[in-house]
Amino acid sequence: MPDVTRIDIDDPEVDMDQGQRLLYRGELFTGEVEEHLGDALVSLDSYVEGVQHGPSREWYKDGTLRSEATARNGLPVGTSREWHPNGVLAAEVEFSENGMAMVAERRWDEEGHSTKNWHVSEG
Structure with missing residues (x-):
């Protein structure tokens, strides 16, 4: 199974285009996007070509x-x-x-x- 690219939503190289598609380093992103609150992972979403596609999970700060x-x-x-x-x-x-x-x-x-x-x- 191929490795999945994972990025942090707060990375300064993450952006949205006019069609509200997720970009990373100026390219439509395919992979997983995580969000942290302090050290805790609080969300993990899957994207294909900049559009949310696949599983999405959120956690409370305590896990x-x-x-x-x-x-x-x-x-x-x-x-x-x-x-x-x-x-x-x-x-x-x-x-x-x-x-x-x-x-x-x-x-x-x-x-x-x-x-x-x-x-x-x-x-």
């Missing part, structure tokens, strides 16, 4: 997973999840395969009690 999602050509697809700081699942949002619509949303409080359960009606 607890905060969210995970997948993008395809810059749009959210599949199921994204968020967690409360205590590790309890906070939300699941499902997107259509083309990323153009949200089809379901479920949310929970910090104790795991359901606070929202919505989905697109069939028919």
Whole structure:
């Protein structure tokens, strides 16, 4: 498996073009983009040709997973999840395969009690 190029979003050579595509050293970037808060890794996103494409993860500063999602050509697809700081699942949002619509949303409080359960009606 080939090595994946990884850059820091705060690198002075990272920029965005007019189409909001990520550039590194003036070129459309393909690889992983990380963000740190102090010494802690707080996000890791995948890009292809300057557009978010692939897995995306965020962590709280203590290392607890905060969210995970997948993008395809810059749009959210599949199921994204968020967690409360205590590790309890906070939300699941499902997107259509083309990323153009949200089809379901479920949310929970910090104790795991359901606070929202919505989905697109069939028919």
